[in-house]
Amino acid sequence: MKVPDSKGYFGRFGGKFMPETLVFCLAQLEKHYRKIRTSRKFRQELGYYLKEYVGRPSPLTHAVRLSGQLGMKIYLKREDLLHTGAHKINNTVGQALLARYMGKKRIIAETGAGQHGVATATVAALFGMECDVFMGEEDIRRQRMNVFRMQTLGARVIPVSSGTRTLKDACSEALRDWVSRVKDTYYLLGSVIGPHPYPMMVRDFQSVIGQEAKRQFRQKEKRLPDYLVACVGGGSNAIGLFYPFFNDKKIKFIGVEAAGEGFFKNSHHSASLVRGRIGILHGTKSFLLQDAYGQISEAHSVAPGLDYPGVGPEHAYYQQIKRAHYVAVNDAQAIEGFKLLSLCEGIIPALESSHAVYYLNIMAKKKANRNKKVILCLSGRGDKDLEIVQEWIR
Ligand SMILES: *Cc1c(COP(=O)(O)O)cnc(C)c1O
Numbered sequence: 001m002k003v004p005d006s007k008g009y010f011g012r013f014g015g016k017f018m019p020e021t022l023v024f025c026l027a028q029l030e031k032h033y034r035k036i037r038t039s040r041k042f043r044q045e046l047g048y049y050l051k052e053y054v055g056r057p058s059p060l061t062h063a064v065r066l067s068g069q070l071g072m073k074i075y076l077k078r079e080d081l082l083h084t085g086a087h088k089i090n091n092t093v094g095q096a097l098l099a100r101y102m103g104k105k106r107i108i109a110e111t112g113a114g115q116h117g118v119a120t121a122t123v124a125a126l127f128g129m130e131c132d133v134f135m136g137e138e139d140i141r142r143q144r145m146n147v148f149r150m151q152t153l154g155a156r157v158i159p160v161s162s163g164t165r166t167l168k169d170a171c172s173e174a175l176r177d178w179v180s181r182v183k184d185t186y187y188l189l190g191s192v193i194g195p196h197p198y199p200m201m202v203r204d205f206q207s208v209i210g211q212e213a214k215r216q217f218r219q220k221e222k223r224l225p226d227y228l229v230a231c232v233g234g235g236s237n238a239i240g241l242f243y244p245f246f247n248d249k250k251i252k253f254i255g256v257e258a259a260g261e262g263f264f265k266n267s268h269h270s271a272s273l274v275r276g277r278i279g280i281l282h283g284t285k286s287f288l289l290q291d292a293y294g295q296i297s298e299a300h301s302v303a304p305g306l307d308y309p310g311v312g313p314e315h316a317y318y319q320q321i322k323r324a325h326y327v328a329v330n331d332a333q334a335i336e337g338f339k340l341l342s343l344c345e346g347i348i349p350a351l352e353s354s355h356a357v358y359y360l361n362i363m364a365k366k367k368a369n370r371n372k373k374v375i376l377c378l379s380g381r382g383d384k385d386l387e388i389v390q391e392w393i394r
Contacts, residue, residue: 003317008196011320014313016195018283022175025182030197032102037204042101049093050208053126054083056090058209060216060375066344070364073373075225076347077213077241079380086350086380087209087237088119092188094205096123099186106130106185110174112139112167113304114146115384116190121155131155134174138165143304146384164298167308171282191234192312195283199312206240213375214244221373227363229254230377231356232273232326233305235312237379242324243314253324254363255315256356258301261331271328272299272311273319286313302331302388303351305380327362329355335392337361338382350380351388 003010016026036042050056058078067074079087099107107124108131111117117133124131133150137159140147147157163169171194178187192199192206210228217225228245230238232255242253257271276287281296289297289309299307318324329337334351337358341349349357356376363369382389 003314004196004200008200010199010314010317013284013286013316013320014196014199015285016283017280017285018195019179021179022195022283025178026195026197033098033197033201036098036101042097046094046097049097050090054089054093055081056208057212057216058082060213060220062220063345066341066360069344070360071370072360072364073371074360075217075220075373075375076378077209077375078378079209079237080347080349080353080378084119084122085383086115086119087206087240087377088116088190089122090208090240091190091202091205091236092116092119092123095186095188095201096127096129099129099188100127102186104129104184104186106132106181107188108132108134108174108177108185109188109190110134110167110170111190112136112170112307114139114143114150115305115380117150117155117157118146118153120188120190121150121153124155125153132158132177134158134160134170134177136160136165136167136170139167139170166298168281168296175282191236191308192239192314193234193282193284193286193308193310199284199314202236203239203243203314206236207243209237209240209377210242210244213241217375224248224251225375226372227252227254227374228377229256229356229359229374231256231258231306231352231379232311232315233258233352234308234310235315237377239312239314241375241377242318246323253318254359255324255326256359257311257326257328258299258303258306258334258355259328259330260300272309273315273326274328276311281310284310284313286316287311302334302392303355303385305350305352306355327359329358333358335389338385338389342382347378348382348386349378350382351385353377353379354382
């Protein structure tokens, strides 16, 4: 299997739906990426930063009490233990190094809740690069701490006042800025979304999750797992875990989307793969949340990192060929997952990851899943979400 193809398609999904000027930037980017991805010097340098700065490899922890309670053998891939507390840093370190190789002096990024913005500001400081982060005014208001965190790291946060003043508008604005300053600017995209080559590049940088997990699981269990489970926003932590196991056909992949509050019925509030329709957003063809007129709907979730109205094209493809199964978990259930892991294992999970944790409950109800071996991607730590959960419980 070889996806994407040379035009950036994963089956019928993906591609490069962009104005001429950007198609040129993207082609340049792809050319450089293809050159460095196999270069020994680049791989060594990336390996160095992943180990010495990010803190890889992350452990694969056997969750003993949770396993006992659910009747399955559950391992947690501990992305929560990385520098900055989530998997996003794997991608930002990789792309920032690429930017440096390309001779760029300035990095721009979009951010919703601010987590990708923080991960980008972090590596920009590390490599001494100028950094501008586009963020919707509505998100700036909701996430003041992350705005200050980015500023502390030396980044400029640029408010976006168009549209719904949230992530999708920040993404559009970043693309617009990139066209106008492509000479010195690198656009560091935060998930497996956007035009080709981003979904491929971000997947490659996040695949370190699955590569390590495979090696670690084999060492502990002398075999491969039955299930891989991960939450899906844009889909980068999930694809990072799944991709290295793609050809191990017996292993089932489960992607857990956020259903938000209006759980099913007629609401299109979240869960692009479970509830969305095919469309084009930010240069890629995939499943999107849309209203009856094809307008992009806003996504809503308690988990700040899960409210992008689209999903990566590779996930759309995996769903189409039935390589992965996608399900949705709502806000209240995610909060239960949050409490479950905190109490059972002494690990406070990010609300995004808590969606995946909750789904283990549902799997455990099936008799056929008794004693099955599962790797769950714990994409981040939950310290950032304590206030949200406190509000919720109150
Ligand atoms: C951003 C984020 C996500 C969602 O992004 P993906 O690209 O789907 O991985 C999930 N978990 C955490 C902790 C995040 O910060």
